Structure formats: structure tokens, C-alpha cells
């Protein structure tokens with residue numbers, strides 16, 4: 129403890145967003161409370177299925193209405209994918225700031241508890257990345273988030289229940305049809321988990337929802353293998 133205190137004086141931690149120093153601070157936060165408060169929350173009228181903001185209200189967005197190709201039960205996110213939130217995800221994903229996973233996961237877990245999602249689910253599955261990408265990056269950010277969430281909400285995690293077989297390019301450059309085509313066969317179920325996921329409610333975790341395609345294709349595979357419900361929570365959601 130003394131050593132830790134000394135270290136925090138010599139090498140004080142700073143907020144990853146604004147750079148404010150946490151002197152003599154016993155917290156292990158990497159984002160200060162002011163910056164946490166300033167992040168844009170996803171609130172207001174939104175699609176009950178995919179959480180897309182709806183200016184004029186209504187239950188579902190155009191894409192979700194009567195769409196038989198949607199396999200997830202709901203996608204929810206505490207934050208909008210913009211500004212600080214976007215930067216934090218980039219730091220976690222591409223700049224190896226893996227220590228941020230805990231900070232982001234705490235916000236996600238708080239949201240999961242507030243929305244009472246934890247009551248409904250049996251276990252957690254992160255959206256996987258391809259093994260080649262994992263070697264390049266060294267980690268799967270969704271898995272880091274899911275592991276931290278698992279500790280907080282006290283639910284088991286099956287990190288390898290889904291396997292990403294294809295090395296896929298970023299999808300935001302593709303239109304809707306191309307995205308679906310691109311992701312087709314990109315994921316498979318890990319045979320070891322076939323019995324475990326049957327008739328169970330799953331919390332699917334990812335860092336961001338840009339389109340719903342990735343969550344949808346993962347949900348499709350889980351449902352084809354008899355999972356009951358798939359509730360997806362991502363740290364942020366793109367809204368435009």
C-alpha cells in the first residue's frame with residue numbers, strides 16, 4: 129500500500145480523456161468523473177429493438193419493422209458513438225490501451241443493472257474477432273469488456289462460444305446488402321458449447337454497434353443452435 133502510494137506520487141495516473149492528474153487518489157479509474165459525465169448518453173425516443181433514435185417516436189425503426197431477418201431480441205447501449213466515446217473506443221481497440229476496458233465495462237455493467245438485463249440472462253458471450261486479427265492486436269476488446277462485466281454482474285462468460293472464421297474488413301464502408309453478404313459464414317458456433325447454449329438467454333457483448341449486422345449474424349447462429357434469447361449490449365451505438 130505504501131509502495132503503491134509512493135508510486136502514485138511519482139507516476140500519478142491521469143484521465144485518459146482530459147489528462148487531469150489523479151493525485152493521492154485511491155480509485156483505479158482511468159477516466160475522471162467530469163469526463164464520464166460529459167459523454168453523450170443514448171436516450172430519448174428510440175427503436176425498441178435496435179435502439180436507433182426515432183425523431184417522431186413509434187415502436188420500431190423502418191429496418192426492424194416486420195423484418196423476419198432480425199434474430200437478436202434487443203440491442204442496447206449506454207452511449208452514442210461520437211466525440212469522447214468514439215476516441216475511447218479507438219484507444220481501446222487500436223492503440224492497445226487495454227486498461228480502459230475496465231472503465232468502459234463499469235459503465236456497461238451499471239447500465240445492464242439499471243436496465244435489469246442481468247436478471248434475464250444466463251451467461252455472457254463476447255463478439256469474437258478472427259484469430260489472425262487477435263494475433264495482430266493481441267486481444268479481443270469485446271472479450272476484455274465481457275470479462276470485466278462478468279465479474280461485476282456475477283454471470284459466467286463463454287469467451288469461445290462463437291468463432292469468427294473470416295478476416296472481415298470494416299463494414300462501415302459497405303452498403304447493407306454487401307454487409308450481410310460479407311458477414312455470411314463469418315461466424316460459426318463452437319461445437320463444445322452446443323449443449324450449454326441450448327434454451328438459454330445470452331448477453332452478447334461488443335464495443336460498438338455501427339450497423340446491427342454483426343450482432344444480427346451472431347444472434348442468428350445462436351438462435352439456430354436453440355438459444356432462447358439474445359440481448360446485445362454495446363458500449364456505444366452509431367446514430368447517423
Ligand SMILES: [Zn+2]
Nearest residue numbers: 143146160163
Ligand atoms: Zn477527464
Ligand SMILES: [Zn+2]
Nearest residue numbers: 175178189192
Ligand atoms: Zn430498429
